[in-house]
Amino acid sequence: ETGVTQSPTHLIKTRGQQVTLRCSSQSGHNTVSWYQQALGQGPQFIFQYYREEENGRGNFPPRFSGLQFPNYSSELNVNALELDDSALYLCASSHQETQYFGPGTRLLVL
Amino acid sequence: GEDVEQSLFLSVREGDSSVINCTYTDSSSTYLYWYKQEPGAGLQLLTYIFSNMDMKQDQRLTVLLNKKDKHLSLRIADTQTGDSAIYFCAESMYGGSQGNLIFGKGTKLSVKP
Numbered sequence: 001e002t003g004v005t006q007s008p009t010h011l012i013k014t015r016g017q018q019v020t021l022r023c024s025s026q027s028g029h030n031t032v033s034w035y036q037q038a039l040g041q042g043p044q045f046i047f048q049y050y051r052e053e054e055n056g057r058g059n060f061p062p063r064f065s066g067l068q069f070p071n072y073s074s075e076l077n078v079n080a081l082e083l084d085d086s087a088l089y090l091c092a093s094s095h096q097e098t099q100y101f102g103p104g105t106r107l108l109v110l
Numbered sequence: 111g112e113d114v115e116q117s118l119f120l121s122v123r124e125g126d127s128s129v130i131n132c133t134y135t136d137s138s139s140t141y142l143y144w145y146k147q148e149p150g151a152g153l154q155l156l157t158y159i160f161s162n163m164d165m166k167q168d169q170r171l172t173v174l175l176n177k178k179d180k181h182l183s184l185r186i187a188d189t190q191t192g193d194s195a196i197y198f199c200a201e202s203m204y205g206g207s208q209g210n211l212i213f214g215k216g217t218k219l220s221v222k223p
Contacts, residue, residue, distance in 0.1 A: 002152075033210060042114075042198055042213030043153070056209055090152055097141050097160075097202075099211060101153040 002026060004093050004102035012108045018079045021105045023091035025072045031055070032074040033099060034066060037088040049074060081109045114214035116199055121220045128186040130217045132199030135180065139201040142175060143211065144184045147196045156184070156197075186219075194221045 003026035013019050025032050031050045035043035045058035049068035063079040072093070078085055086109045092099035113135045122128045134142070140161050145153040159166045159173045159182075166173045172185040186193055196218050200211040 002154075004152075006152075040215070042200075042215045043211075045210035045212070048210060058210060092153075098143075098155060098158060100155060101145075103152040 002093075002100040002102065004091065004100055006089075006091055006102040006105050008105060009103070010106045010108075012110065013081050014110050015081055015083060017081050018077065019081060019107060021076045021078075021089050021091075021107070023074045023076070023093075023102055025074065025091075025093035026095075026100055029093035029095045029100070030072055031094045032068055032072065033092045033094065034074070034076045035090045035092065036060070036085075037090060037104070038084075039087070043090055046076070083109050085109050114199055114201055114212055116197075116214035116217045118215065119218050119220070121222065122189050124189060124191055124221055124223050126189055128184075128189045128193070128219055128221075130184045130186075130197050130199075130219065132182040132184075132214055133180055134182065134199070134201045134212075136201060136203065136212075137180065138203050139180075140204065141202045142173075142182050143198075143200040143202070144171075144173065144182075145198040145200060145213075147198065147216070149195075153198065189219075189221050191221045191223060194219055 005024045033048040034046040037043040047057040048055045067075045088104045090104045092101045143158040144156045170187045196216040200213045
């Protein structure tokens with residue numbers, strides 16, 4: 001148990017829709033990162049938030065956006081969903097040199 | 111560019127040792143990690159090593175780092191069926207709270223009884 005929770009666990013959307021995924025960080029961790037893991041691949045970094053500000057971004061288009069709240073919980077928003085957005089979305093909270101992952105949200109885009 | 115390579119599959123017998131290998135390209139990587147992912151689950155941090163170390167041991171797990179060859183390995187002693195999972199190697203320049211982790215594609219470990 002990492003103390004990182006994500007909701008929902010599974011989600012089905014259709015192409016063109018918008019989705020919001022949620023993450024609660026481990027207590028005391030002020031940095032959260034989001035990753036996309038396609039089937040059979042390693043996680044790919046989307047972005048990181050530190051104290052409510054974006055602190056780094058991977059090679060993802062602007063339709064992937066995020067928020068971090070004062071209690072360090074976080075949201076990942078994806079607009080104009082595409083079929084290739086189907087993946088496991090993982091959030092990780094970190095303190096110092098390690099990142100602790102939640103169980104993920106599995107998104108299917110039809 | 112940054113890249114992390116792993117072999118895709120490894121099969122061992124229960125009780126044997128498993129060795130999972132990883133190579134990385136970024137010589138400025140400071141932290142190197144091993145994560146375990148069971149089917150349908152998130153990633154579990156197993157261990158990590160700082161780049162100024164050659165070896166780290168934690169119970170059944172031994173991590174070896176050859177910085178000159180940019181090679182990292184994870185040895186699991188007395189492998190059990192519960193160790194069957196996908197193992198990911200990851201690198202980071204600044205550590206988890208100051209940047210992203212770059213992952214390999216994972217090595218699927220199958221443990222046969």
